[in-house]
Amino acid sequence: MKKLAVNVSKNGMFNDRCDYCQRFELLNMITDALLLFQANDGKVIFMNQHAMELYGYTLDESDNLSIFSISHASRATILDQKKIAKQYSKGYTYISRHIKKGGTVIKVQVTMKYMLFHGTKIFAAVVRETTADDRFREEIELAGNVQRKLLPQNLENEFVGIRTLYHPHSYVSGDIYDFIFDEEKKELHGTVIDVMGHGLSAASHTNILKYLFHRTIEEGMPLNRGLAWINKEVMSFFHDGNFAAVVLFTLDFTAKTLTYSSAGIHNFIYLSSQGPEVIKCPGLFLGIKNEEFFDLGTIHFQPGDSFFFLTDGFDQLYDQPLSKDLSFTELHTLLKAITTTDKCYDDASGICIVTH
């Protein structure tokens, strides 16, 4: 600990404590920057290795530093921080800005503690740069905004009304939906996608699945064959236990039929004049078994009937059986409310469709 040795000789504080000062080697093992500075004049008496790397100073350069040259805050603010820190026996944590050697100002979280050190009053400050964390968080928030903007919004036309649900557990979601209304054929093609897990990796997988959903429509594949094709396509993307749940559906407003095929979205809600009914749709998740076949189901509907395709983020969060008197709007409102409660600990997305 040459730096300390220099300071020791300069300050005369630890002249007879060389053995004791081996403890400073431990301080270099801390992964955060650590500063020790004198309480009376702010002079830095020790910087650990991480602190020197953070601020860009060499050992010799650090000899002439004080907290007033390192902190970007005014002298009055620093004195206030020191005053407050004296009152917190376990240390006072605050956000501040510090200055690197070249003049770059960085945002830091400081935990400062007042203590006696070899009879000298000092402050120990653990300093953590927050800039990188902030930038990372901003990037994820941005990715979440992009994901949200890429999702189709509510739709209303003479055949159908669509209300969407989108609730990322944390900024970006592994659950998304998509739909396309084909005006010429009077058909609504839709999908709900739930990739296991949360965050950016799950969100990336949703983009692949969304692209493949579009391909199945362009190719005019029957839904169950389309699902089998998507399954084969994504096998190489899913490993180590990852998989996805996907339901594909088409509403044909000429024939008044809903056709659906599911891989791991186990049910959907059908709301008719008879009341709500949970329609089960068995199917293996995507990404588990290469050669897999999927069922195709059909329901004949009447204008006014509605369908709710949801990811499992909603499971167990609403009372079942559902009330027979629920209207489309009431059920959508109920589901929307779930996404704003702290009970919703998972990604949750869905499409609510009422036929006209």
Added chain:
Amino acid sequence: MKTAISFNEDQVIVKVEGSIYVEDAAVLREELLRLIENKHNKFIINLAQVDFIDSSGLGVLVGIQKRAIERGGGVIIAGATGVVKELFQISRLYKAFEMR
């Protein structure tokens, strides 16, 4: 969630109790991965005392199954009842595991 691990010749018997949510799934995953690192590849996962398992939990089982098969073994799911059994049926995961 609680787990109890025992051994029967070359088989690892993992008895799970309670509900398996995302945090539990992460714990279970690490426990099973440690066993795989210790050269075990045949597992019986007893879910008789499990009352709920979410997709993260299923993901752990699927992941371990893949690794076990790669190493010449496999995972047997035993004792699933109620909601858990229904989940394996409706998700057709019985195709991916031997069920007892």
